[in-house]
Amino acid sequence: MSRFYFDHNATTPVAPEVIEAASEALRSGFGNASSIHAEGQNARQLLERARRQIASYIGVSAAEIVFTSGGTESNNLAILGLMRNMHGPGKHVITTAIEHPSVLESCRQLESEGTAVTYLPVGSNGAVVPEEVGRHIRPETVLVSVMHANNETGIVQPVAEIAAFVRQARESGQEIYFHSDGVQSLSKIPVNVITLGVDLYSMSAHKINAPKGIGALYVRKEVPVRGIRLGGRHERERRAGTENVPGAVAFGRAIELASAEPIRYKVAQLCDRFEQRVLDGTRGVQINGAPAFRLPNTSNLYFPDIDGEALVIALDLKGFAVSSGAACSSGSVEPSHVLLAMGRPRQEARQCVRFSLGRYNTEEQVDALADAVAASVRQLHTSNRKRRFEQHA
Numbered sequence: 001m002s003r004f005y006f007d008h009n010a011t012t013p014v015a016p017e018v019i020e021a022a023s024e025a026l027r028s029g030f031g032n033a034s035s036i037h038a039e040g041q042n043a044r045q046l047l048e049r050a051r052r053q054i055a056s057y058i059g060v061s062a063a064e065i066v067f068t069s070g071g072t073e074s075n076n077l078a079i080l081g082l083m084r085n086m087h088g089p090g091k092h093v094i095t096t097a098i099e100h101p102s103v104l105e106s107c108r109q110l111e112s113e114g115t116a117v118t119y120l121p122v123g124s125n126g127a128v129v130p131e132e133v134g135r136h137i138r139p140e141t142v143l144v145s146v147m148h149a150n151n152e153t154g155i156v157q158p159v160a161e162i163a164a165f166v167r168q169a170r171e172s173g174q175e176i177y178f179h180s181d182g183v184q185s186l187s188k189i190p191v192n193v194i195t196l197g198v199d200l201y202s203m204s205a206h207k208i209n210a211p212k213g214i215g216a217l218y219v220r221k222e223v224p225v226r227g228i229r230l231g232g233r234h235e236r237e238r239r240a241g242t243e244n245v246p247g248a249v250a251f252g253r254a255i256e257l258a259s260a261e262p263i264r265y266k267v268a269q270l271c272d273r274f275e276q277r278v279l280d281g282t283r284g285v286q287i288n289g290a291p292a293f294r295l296p297n298t299s300n301l302y303f304p305d306i307d308g309e310a311l312v313i314a315l316d317l318k319g320f321a322v323s324s325g326a327a328c329s330s331g332s333v334e335p336s337h338v339l340l341a342m343g344r345p346r347q348e349a350r351q352c353v354r355f356s357l358g359r360y361n362t363e364e365q366v367d368a369l370a371d372a373v374a375a376s377v378r379q380l381h382t383s384n385r386k387r388r389f390e391q392h393a
């Protein structure tokens with residue numbers, strides 16, 4: 001049976017070009033980038049080239065990119081690495097209810113250490129209201145962390161508008177920084193962190209056709225982030241540990257690929273086509289977050305009376321990989337905190353499925369997926385009816 005992959009917000013297949021670049025780096029770039037001999041210097045050159053590729057893609061200088069092990073570590077480093085370096089009592093942080101657990105847990109850790117944290121709600125369209133951020137900034141606020149795009153719904157947050165409120169506070173003399181988790185937005189929509197107005201921006205390679213275990217954090221020059229791991233003075237003292245050179249090379253190559261062959265237009269067309277076919281073919285389906293601005297590849301759909309997990313399993317048996325929530329929380333019976341924050345009752349939040357498209361999807365695959373969704377929903381309705389009938393018999 002052929003398999004078709006529609007879970008790109010969880011992770012992506014590694015591009016052949018990226019495998020080639022990483023294999024070459026594993027063979028020839030094995031040196032320790034801190035060593036002064038030729039092998040070490042070769043590794044250093046590869047690492048710095050990758051750093052320049054990532055920096056130039058998001059419009060910053062190479063010295064402002066810190067390599068990490070992925071999005072989770074980038075978010076931990078941005079939040080804890082900044083806050084542990086900011087002194088004085090009574091600090092306050094603003095974030096939102098729909099962040100990735102790596103942001104939410106970092107904030108909970110800060111709370112346990114005495115920092116006040118405000119978790120802003122979102123509207124039913126999944127978007128943060130910039131004015132609400134502005135309204136909650138107080139003299140003790142030192143950090144605002146709002147994700148660029150949500151992993152579950154694909155809703156793109158008004159980051160530049162929020163940055164304007166942070167800038168306003170800074171211009172009146174306050175020491176305040178703005179972090180955004182860009183793990184899902186990188187390459188799916190254009191990203192220029194200067195235009196966005198953020199001070200810290202998290203990225204992860206495995207969401208853009210590179211391997212897992214490598215990511216990066218943009219840290220604007222003047223932002224006082226200090227490493228949170230103990231050890232050597234790597235990455236300008238911001239991340240201890242021998243650098244993952246093949247990983248960085250892979251990330252750099254994936255960025256190069258994303259820049260040379262952007263897929264967002266193709267993917268947007270495929271995603272629209274898929275949604276239209278599902279809406280036409282199955283009664284009562286709703287798009288979570290519509291009509292807010294969404295990532296071009298993400299479709300999070302509500303299927304009334306259909307258990308999301310059951311639909312994911314039915315589709316898996318037919319050869320399609322999709323997801324009923326964030327990959328990190330799969331296996332848990334808790335409904336998505338993002339959908340709950342958008343006002344979906346618990347029961348309905350369990351009746352949602354996320355479809356996320358990527359580089360290698362085709363029109364034929366999308367049509368086959370839409371047909372499989374319609375067929376699976378029909379089957380599940382039939383078995384629901386049968387079960388109800390048996391219960392009352």
Ligand SMILES: Cc1ncc(COP(=O)(O)O)c(C=O)c1O
Binds near residue numbers: 073075150151204205
């Ligand atoms: C929005 C967001 N932030 C952070 C992460 C964590 O990234 P990583 O898997 O590289 O640790 C993810 C992964 O799903 C994500 O979607």
